[in-house]
Amino acid sequence: MRPVALLTDFGLTDHYVGVLHAVLEKHAPGVVRIDIGHLVSPGDIWAASFQLRCAWPSLPAGCVVMAVVDPGVGTGRRALALAIGKRFLLAPDNGLAAAIGPASEAVRLDWRSMGLERPSRTFHGRDLFAPAAGHLARGDGLDALGDEIDAHLLVACPLPDPEPLSHGYDATVLSVDRFGNLVTNVPASSVGAASTVAWSHDGEARLVRAYGEGDEGEVVMLEGSSGLLELAVNGGSAARATGLARGSAVRITNLDGDD
Amino acid sequence: MRPVALLTDFGLTDHYVGVLHAVLEKHAPGVVRIDIGHLVSPGDIWAASFQLRCAWPSLPAGCVVMAVVDPGVGTGRRALALAIGKRFLLAPDNGLAAAIGPASEAVRLDWRSMGLERPSRTFHGRDLFAPAAGHLARGDGLDALGDEIDAHLLVACPLPDPEPLSHGYDATVLSVDRFGNLVTNVPASSVGAASTVAWSHDGEARLVRAYGEGDEGEVVMLEGSSGLLELAVNGGSAARATGLARGSAVRITNLDGDD
Amino acid sequence: MRPVALLTDFGLTDHYVGVLHAVLEKHAPGVVRIDIGHLVSPGDIWAASFQLRCAWPSLPAGCVVMAVVDPGVGTGRRALALAIGKRFLLAPDNGLAAAIGPASEAVRLDWRSMGLERPSRTFHGRDLFAPAAGHLARGDGLDALGDEIDAHLLVACPLPDPEPLSHGYDATVLSVDRFGNLVTNVPASSVGAASTVAWSHDGEARLVRAYGEGDEGEVVMLEGSSGLLELAVNGGSAARATGLARGSAVRITNLDGDD
Numbered sequence: 001m002r003p004v005a006l007l008t009d010f011g012l013t014d015h016y017v018g019v020l021h022a023v024l025e026k027h028a029p030g031v032v033r034i035d036i037g038h039l040v041s042p043g044d045i046w047a048a049s050f051q052l053r054c055a056w057p058s059l060p061a062g063c064v065v066m067a068v069v070d071p072g073v074g075t076g077r078r079a080l081a082l083a084i085g086k087r088f089l090l091a092p093d094n095g096l097a098a099a100i101g102p103a104s105e106a107v108r109l110d111w112r113s114m115g116l117e118r119p120s121r122t123f124h125g126r127d128l129f130a131p132a133a134g135h136l137a138r139g140d141g142l143d144a145l146g147d148e149i150d151a152h153l154l155v156a157c158p159l160p161d162p163e164p165l166s167h168g169y170d171a172t173v174l175s176v177d178r179f180g181n182l183v184t185n186v187p188a189s190s191v192g193a194a195s196t197v198a199w200s201h202d203g204e205a206r207l208v209r210a211y212g213e214g215d216e217g218e219v220v221m222l223e224g225s226s227g228l229l230e231l232a233v234n235g236g237s238a239a240r241a242t243g244l245a246r247g248s249a250v251r252i253t254n255l256d257g258d259d
Numbered sequence: 260m261r262p263v264a265l266l267t268d269f270g271l272t273d274h275y276v277g278v279l280h281a282v283l284e285k286h287a288p289g290v291v292r293i294d295i296g297h298l299v300s301p302g303d304i305w306a307a308s309f310q311l312r313c314a315w316p317s318l319p320a321g322c323v324v325m326a327v328v329d330p331g332v333g334t335g336r337r338a339l340a341l342a343i344g345k346r347f348l349l350a351p352d353n354g355l356a357a358a359i360g361p362a363s364e365a366v367r368l369d370w371r372s373m374g375l376e377r378p379s380r381t382f383h384g385r386d387l388f389a390p391a392a393g394h395l396a397r398g399d400g401l402d403a404l405g406d407e408i409d410a411h412l413l414v415a416c417p418l419p420d421p422e423p424l425s426h427g428y429d430a431t432v433l434s435v436d437r438f439g440n441l442v443t444n445v446p447a448s449s450v451g452a453a454s455t456v457a458w459s460h461d462g463e464a465r466l467v468r469a470y471g472e473g474d475e476g477e478v479v480m481l482e483g484s485s486g487l488l489e490l491a492v493n494g495g496s497a498a499r500a501t502g503l504a505r506g507s508a509v510r511i512t513n514l515d516g517d518d
Numbered sequence: 519m520r521p522v523a524l525l526t527d528f529g530l531t532d533h534y535v536g537v538l539h540a541v542l543e544k545h546a547p548g549v550v551r552i553d554i555g556h557l558v559s560p561g562d563i564w565a566a567s568f569q570l571r572c573a574w575p576s577l578p579a580g581c582v583v584m585a586v587v588d589p590g591v592g593t594g595r596r597a598l599a600l601a602i603g604k605r606f607l608l609a610p611d612n613g614l615a616a617a618i619g620p621a622s623e624a625v626r627l628d629w630r631s632m633g634l635e636r637p638s639r640t641f642h643g644r645d646l647f648a649p650a651a652g653h654l655a656r657g658d659g660l661d662a663l664g665d666e667i668d669a670h671l672l673v674a675c676p677l678p679d680p681e682p683l684s685h686g687y688d689a690t691v692l693s694v695d696r697f698g699n700l701v702t703n704v705p706a707s708s709v710g711a712a713s714t715v716a717w718s719h720d721g722e723a724r725l726v727r728a729y730g731e732g733d734e735g736e737v738v739m740l741e742g743s744s745g746l747l748e749l750a751v752n753g754g755s756a757a758r759a760t761g762l763a764r765g766s767a768v769r770i771t772n773l774d775g776d777d
Contacts, residue, residue: 003543005536011437012271012530015310016484018264018295022317025262025291029319032543036536042438043494051533058540058644060547071494074469121469123484126317178529179560210592210639225534225641235561235589270696271530274569275743277523277554281576284521284550288578301697302753330753333728380728382743385576 002062002088002137003032007052008125009040009069016123020066020130027134034059043071046158047246049099050175050183052089053159054226056100059087064136066129067091067099074121079109079128080154081136081145088136090129095157103151110146162186168197168253173244174228179211180237182244183230186252188223194254197221199231203242217241221252261321261347261396262291266311267384268299268328275382279325279389286393293318302330305417306505308358309434309442311348312418313485315359318346323395325388326350326358333380338368338387339413340395340404347395349388354416362410369405421445427456427512433487435505439496442489445511447482453513456480458490462501476500480511520580520606520655521550525570526643527558527587534641538584538648545652552577561589564676565764567617568693568701570607571677572744574618577605582654584647585609585617592639597627597646598672599654599663606654608647613675621669628664680704686715686771691762692746697729698755700762701748704770706741712772715739717749721760735759739770 004024010016017038024031036055040048048069059065070077070092078093082103090109091097109132111119119127132145142148162169162185169190175183191197191207198204205221206214214220214234219241224230229252231238239245263283269275276297283290295314299307307328318324329336329351337352341362349368350356368391370378378386391404401407421428421444428449434442450456450466457463464480465473473479473493478500483489488511490497498504522542528534535556542549554573558566566587577583588595588610596611600621608627609615627650629637637645650663660666680687680703687708693701709715709725716722723739724732732738732752737759742748747770749756757763 005540007533007536009437012296013298014434014436015266015295015314016436018266018293018310019314019317021293022264022295022314022319022322025293026317026319030291032548034536034539034543036533036540037530039531051536055533055537055540058537058544060540060544063540072469072471075471077471120482120484122481126484175532177532177534178527210590212590212593212595222640223638225638225644271555272557273693273695274525274554274573275695277525277552277569278573278576280552281523281554281573281578281581284552285576285578288521289550331728331730334730336730379741379743381740385743 001028001031002064002139003034003060004133004137005034005036005055005059005063005065006038007036007040007048007055007065007067008038009042009044009048010038010125012038016125019126023126023130024134024137027131028137031134031137040069043069045069045095047175048096049157049159052096052099056087061086064088064133065090066125066133067096068125068129069096070094070124073124078149079124080106080149081109081132081142082106082151083142090132093155095155098154098157099159105142106149106151107142107146108149113144113146160185165251165253168251171250171252173246173248173250176239176246179232180239181224181230181232182238182242183224183226183228184250184252186229188227188229191229191252191254194256196256198253199250205231260287260290261323261398262293262319263392263396264293264295264314264318264322264324265297266295266299266307266324266326267297268301268303268307269297269384271297275384278385282385282389283393283396286390287396290393290396299328302328304328304354306434307355308416308418311355311358315346320345323347323392324349325384325392326355327384327388328355329353329383332383337408338383339365339408340368340391340401341365341410342401349391352414354414357413357416358418364401365408365410366401366405367408372403372405419444424510424512427510430509430511432503432505432507432509435498438491439498440483440489440491441497441501441503442483442485442487443509443511445488447486447488450488450511450513453515455515457512458509464490519546519549520582520657521552521578522651522655523552523554523573523577523581523583524556525554525558525566525583525585526556527560527562527566528556528643530556534643537644541644541648542652542655545649546655549652549655558587561587563587563613565693566614567675567677570614570617574605579604582606582651583608584643584651585614586643586647587614588612588642591642596667597642598624598667599627599650599660600624600669601660608650611673613673616672616675617677623660624667624669625660625664626667631662631664678703683769683771686769689768689770691764691766691768694757694764697750698757699742699748699750700756700760701742701744701746702768702770704747706745706747709747709770709772712774714774716771717768723749
C-alpha cells in the first residue's frame with residue numbers, strides 16, 4: 001500500500017486533522033500516514049506551497065500527498081489529483097496544486113467516480129481528498145478518481161521566482177522558520193564560490209556553511225536544508241536581527257565580484 | 260487489531276502524549292494510532308466532549324477511543340470503558356464518558372483485572388487508560404478490564420442542548436475553531452429551507468452553503484462539517500466580527516417565517 | 519522491525535518534522551514511529567534531556583530514540599549512537615547524548631559507513647540521524663553506523679542533581695509543564711513518610727497523593743508521574759502561584775523532622 005502524507009491549515013486545536021487520519025484509516029486500513037504539517041496559517045497558499053516544495057524530495061516514492069489549504073471549499077474551485085514523477089498530489093486548484101511542477105497526468109476529483117456519498121460543502125478534506133487518497137493508497141490509478149483534465153492549465157502557484165541581476169538576484173524571503181532563519185528563493189548554487197554577499201542596500205553577510213560558524217549576533221548567509229540561501233543568526237533569530245519577514249524583498253549580490 | 264484514537268488535554272510541549280503512544284505500542288505492538296487532538300485546554304471537559312462528538316462518526320468501526328481530560332485523576336472519580344455502537348470509549352466519569360450517548364455495556368477499569376502494576380495517582384493515561392486501550396486493541400472484551408457498572412448512571416456531559424422557540428432556538432456557541440467559525444448546538448436541518456436567520460437581537464445572517472459564498476467581512480451562517488449551524492466570515496473570523504465566544508448565548512430565528 | 523521515537527526542537531510550524539518521518543519511512547518502510555515531542559525551545563538541551571529521561575522508561579524494548587536538539591549541526595560536535603539497556607539513543611554529543619546514563623556501546627555516526635550521500639551541513643536530522651535510525655530499525659547493529667568511541671567520554675548533561683541537606687535537599691525546578699506543575703529534581707522516595715514539606719524559606723506545602731486533593735489555590739507537593747517531587751495547584755498553576763520557573767532553586771525540607 002502507498003503511504004499518505006498530509007499538509008493542511010487545519011491547526012492542531014480542533015479535531016479536523018484527527019478526522020482526516022480516521023478517514024484515511026477507514027478507506028485504507030493500516031495505511032502509513034505522515035504529517036508534513038498542519039499549522040499553515042488559515043488560507044495561506046504561499047506557505048503551504050513552500051512547505052510542500054521543501055518536503056517533496058524527502059517523501060518516499062509512490063507517496064500520496066494530500067495538501068489541503070482550501071478557502072474556496074464548496075465553491076467552483078476544482079479539487080485535483082496529479083501524478084508528478086513517482087508521487088501523487090491531491091490539492092485544490094488554487095495555486096497549491098501547481099506548487100511542485102508539471103504533472104504527467106491530472107484528473108478532477110469526482111465523488112461519483114469514487115462511489116462516495118455527496119460531499120459536504122465545508123469539509124472536502126474529509127469527504128473528498130481523504131477518500132481519494134485512500135483509493136490511491138490502495139493502488140488505484142488516477143482514472144478511478146475522476147475525469148482527466150489538462151495538467152498545464154492550473155491556477156499558478158504564488159511563490160515568486162528570483163530575478164537575476166548582473167551580479168546577483170532580486171530575491172524574496174519565502175519563509176521564516178521556527179529558528180528565525182530567513183529562507184530566500186535563491187538557490188545556493190547561484191552564488192558560486194562567493195565568500196561574502198550583500199543581502200540589501202545596507203546589509204552584508206559572510207557566506208558560511210553551518211549555523212554554528214556565525215559569531216554571536218552575526219547575520220550570516222548559508223545554504224539551508226532545501227538548497228536555498230538563507231540568512232541566519234547562530235543561536236538567535238535573523239528575522240529579529242534584520243526586521244525582514246515573509247515576503248520581504250532582498251537583493252543578494254556577490255561582493256567578491258567573481259560570480 | 261483494533262485502531263486506537265487519542266484525545267487529551269496533555270498539550271504538545273511535554274512528553275505526556277509521546278508516553279501514551281509508547282505505552283500503546285508496548286501493550287499492542289503495531290497498533291494503529293490516531294490523534295484526535297491534545298490541545299484541549301487543561302481540564303476543559305466541554306471542549307473535549309465537543310471534539311469527541313464531532314470526530315466520532317468519522318472513526319473506523321471497532322475503534323478504541325481514549326479520551327483523557329482528567330483533573331480528578333487519582334481521586335474517587337471512576338475510570339470507565341464503554342461499548343457504544345461498534346466503537347469503544349475509555350474516559351473518566353466526569354462528563355466526558357457521557358459525551359457520545361448511551362452505551363450498551365460499561366465497566367469500571369480495574370488494574371487488578373488487567374494484571375497491571377498499581378497505577379500512579381497522577382498519570383492514569385499512562386498507567387490505566389493506555390494499557391486498557393491496548394487490551395481492547397488486541398481483541399479483549401470489556402469484561403477483561405474490570406467490573407460491569409450501570410451504563411445509565413454516568414456524570415452528565417456539560418454540553419448544553421438548544422432550547423426550541425416558536426420560530427427558532429435559544430442556542431449556545433459550542434466551539435470557536437481555528438478559522439474563527441462559531442459552531443452552535445443547533446442542527447442545520449432545524450432551519451429547513453430558510454434563507455436568512457437572525458442570530459441575536461441585533462445580528463442577522465444569510466444562510467449560505469460554502470464559506471466562499473460570503474462577501475468580504477460578511478457574517479454568514481451555514482451548515483458546518485458536523486451538521487451544526489455555524490457563523491463564519493469568508494477569509495476572516497466570525498469570532499472577531501461578532502465578539503461571541505465559546506459558551507455565548509445566541510438566539511437563532513428563521514426570518515423567512517416558513518419554519 | 520524496531521520502533522523509532524523522535525524528540526526534537528524543530529517545532530510544528532515548518533516541514534522539518536514531517537521530513538524526518540518521511541525519511542524514516544523511506545529507509546525502513548512500515549516502521550512504527552512515535553513522537554515524544556517537537557516543541558522543545560530552539561537549542562534547549564536541558565528541556566530535551568528532561569523529556570528524554572521522563573519518557574525513556576515508557577518506551578518499548580528495542581526502541582530507537584532520535585533526540586535531535588542540535589545547535590552545533592555541521593560543526594565539529596559528534597553525532598552519536600548509543601546502546602543503553604535494551605534501547606538505542608541517537609543524539610548529538612552536546613549533553614543530550616548523556617541524558618540517560620551509561621551506554622554499553624557507543625559509535626560516532628559516519629555517513630560513509632552507512633553508504634549515505636554526504637550530509638548537508640544544516641539538517642543532520644534528515645541526512646544522518648534519520649537514516650541511522652532506519653538502519654537500527656531494520657535490525658543493524660551499532661557497528662554498521664560508524665566507528666566505536668569511548669562511551670564514558672561524552673559532553674555532560676546539563677540537568678543538575680539535587681544537593682542533600684541534613685533534613686532535605688537544595689533542589690532545582692527541572693520543568694514547568696502545561697498544567698503549571700513545577701517538577702523538581704528530587705525523587706519522591708527521598709522525603710519518606712513526611713506529611714509537610716517546606717519548599718523555600720517562606721513556603722510550605724502539604725504532601726498529597728493526587729492533584730485533586732489540593733484545596734482551591736493551595737500549593738501542594740506530590741509525587742509526579744516520573745517519581746519526582748512536584749509543586750502543583752489543583753485546577754490552577756503552581757508556576758503562577760509561586761513565581762518559580764524552570765531552573766529556580768528550591769530548598770525542600772521535611773518539616774516533620776522524621777526523615
